[in-house]
Amino acid sequence: MKFDVLIVGAGLAGAALAAALRGSTLKIGIVEARPPSRPAGWDPRIYAISPTNADFLSAIGIWQHLDPTRMAPVYDMEIHGDAGGRLDFSAYDSGLRELAWILESSLMQQELWETVKRQHNVTLICPASPAALSIDDAAARLTLTDGRRIEARLVVAADGRDSWVRQAAGIGARNTPYDEKGVVANFRCEKAHRNTAFQWFRPDGVLAYLPLPEQHMSMVWSAPDAIADELVALSPEALCAKVAAAGGHRLGALELVTPAAAFPLRLMRVDTAVQARLALIGDAAHAIHPLSGHGINLGYQDARVLAEQLAALPAWRDPGELPVLRAYARARAEETALLQYTTHGLNRLFKPADPLLSGLRNLGLNLTNKLPVLRNALVRYAIAGRF
Ligand SMILES: Cc1cc2nc3c(=O)[nH]c(=O)nc-3n(C[C@H](O)[C@H](O)[C@H](O)COP(=O)(O)OP(=O)(O)OC[C@H]3O[C@@H](n4cnc5c(N)ncnc54)[C@H](O)[C@@H]3O)c2cc1C
The missing domain is CATH 3.50.50.60 (FAD/NAD(P)-binding domain)
Structure with missing residues (x-):
């Protein structure tokens, strides 16, 4: 051939x-x-x-044939630091229809x-x-x-x-191994996510909730290997309780719809x-x-x-x-x-537990949040690859 x-x-x-x-x-x-x-x-x-x-x-003729009932646009995003820092992105504020699609x-x-x-x-x-x-x-x-x-x-x-x-x-x-795994699972949520994606930088890894249709969300928790292995081994009820608590109960009680799976990260x-x-x-x-x-x-x-x-x-x-x-x-x-x-x-x-570093990184998130020009420029760069 x-x-x-x-x-x-x-x-x-x-x-x-x-x-x-x-x-x-x-x-x-x-x-x-x-x-x-x-x-x-x-x-x-x-x-x-x-x-x-x-x-x-x-x-290339793919997107228009995807089932729209299986895709959710992201209109807003909240990023939380590990000590009160917060950064918000909004498609509306950045002049975009959506920040991303989840599918x-x-x-x-x-x-x-x-x-x-x-x-x-x-x-x-x-x-x-x-x-x-x-x-x-x-x-x-x-x-x-x-x-x-x-x-x-x-x-x-x-x-x-x-x-x-x-x-x-x-x-x-x-x-360069991260000695971390990306733990993924899908949940049905008690509260509406309103097409918002959430991310928490936590001492035990980075946790994200990504909105899915029908009041579902997809979790990606990038956690150190030992914690990731523990998460995967939890019973469905215990995993739901743990993930809901780690996300500050933002979407209320969770019900597991796809079992947790872990992917080594590097x-x-x-x-x-x-x-x-x-x-x-x-x-x-x-x-x-x-x-x-x-x-x-x-x-x-x-x-x-x-x-x-x-x-x-x-x-x-x-x-x-x-x-x-x-x-x-x-x-x-x-x-x-x-x-x-x-x-x-x-x-x-976001890894070291040093309180000085923790203060600085959370201050960085809060400062960026107060500068809409920088914030919107970051969104445009993430989406289109240019400021
Ligand atoms: C936890 C986690 C979350 C992620 N979330 C996101 C996200 O939100 N957004 C995002 O953009 N990316 C995300 N990613 C990254 C994404 O998964 C990868 O970037 C993507 O799957 C890579 O696609 P690929 O086609 O390059 O490779 P692959 O998906 O690995 O495809 C390789 C293909 O090659 C075939 N193949 C392999 N070896 C051979 C062989 N020897 N002979 C013949 N065929 C072969 C395989 O069967 C397969 O079909 C995430 C990754 C992880 C681990």
């Missing part, structure tokens, strides 16, 4: 790249280990998607999958996994575990944090996002702390930018040329580094 672009991994980032290339003349192959599945009830993996990425998903990972995944399956210039090779990769001046060659051979002018690694392709290509990755920075005939996108290119809810938001923008660069090439240009790929890497470097350092810095800033 021969392709112009071979994408390994049809998760959110890889499938979005393929969908974004639907208007191009490029012949695309996708190697994916397993087709996506949609859990009964609410998916434990719920993501905050920025308006910029809602627009991107709309432009299930598998809702987007399913729609992306069905879309690329129907796409005229895509061949889905699934279930399949790579066993060997070799790259030379002429092409990249991938051998699958079942012996099939694929040749492509460009290979895109979209196979997640532990990317097989990245490792097979010898690209180094520096991992910062991952790669030595390079590109090589001749190879580009990394999504979690294969970067992993960040989920406290800002930006992981796949970065991945979608990787897909958008790479697709734009590839689609703009004249027919005689080789999509695997290093200068083409370097332009993609340069375009993505700033936002990726900024979010990695900001989320890492915030996580570190």
Whole structure:
């Protein structure tokens, strides 16, 4: 099999790249280990998607097909420090329709999958996994575990944090474990959330409530490993009581609708996002702390930018040329580094129990809250990537 672009991994980032290339003349192959599945009830993996990425998903024909009864806009956000600090964001004050959308990972995944399956210039090779990769001046060659051979002018690694392709290509990755897990669970709430997202920086981690339809909310509690393990082991009743108390009973009593699951957290920075005939996108290119809810938001923008660069090439240009790929890497470097350092810095800033530091960080939140220009600029940067 021969392709112009071979994408390994049809998760959110890889499938979005393929969908974004639907208007191009490029012949695309996708190697994916397993087709996506949609859990009964609410998916434990719920993501905050920025308006910029809602627009991107709309432009590639995905957003408009998502079930609107499974998505909630965020109009307001309250951030609480660990000693009385508070920062509020409002879509209305910032001149935006919403700050973010909250929805299930598998809702987007399913729609992306069905879309690329129907796409005229895509061949889905699934279930399949790579066993060997070799790259030379002429092409990249991938051998699958079942012996099939694929040749492509460009290979895109979209196979997640532990990317097989990245490792097979010898690209180094520096991992900084947080010794924390992101504990996620979904609840029905006694009180209306009014489309507000809440976040508490607590001595036992960062707790977030994200609004979902039908008076539901999704919890993400990034907690030190031992506390995270305790949370997952609690009975449903005890977990509800603990999460309600940790959130100051803001949404009243809670009823568990999706059991708790925990994901180990780490910062991952790669030595390079590109090589001749190879580009990394999504979690294969970067992993960040989920406290800002930006992981796949970065991945979608990787897909958008790479697709734009590839689609703009004249027919005689080789999509695997290093200068083409370097332009993609340069375009993505700033936002990726900024979010990695900001989320890492915030996580570190709110960790120590030192009372002086605690006073300073809470003062910082309160000061920012009193400066609407700075506050609104922060919202615009988080949403659109520019002040
Ligand atoms: C607790 C938690 C909360 C989060 N909340 C948010 C949030 O609110 N907003 C946000 O933007 N992000 C959030 N994230 C981050 C988000 O989960 C990731 O950034 C996102 O899932 C990465 O998508 P991806 O497509 O790059 O990789 P993945 O989702 O890992 O997809 C990789 C794909 O490649 C396939 N694959 C892997 N290896 C192979 C192989 N060898 N052969 C073939 N196929 C292979 C897999 O089957 C999969 O389909 C959160 C993460 C955590 C842990």
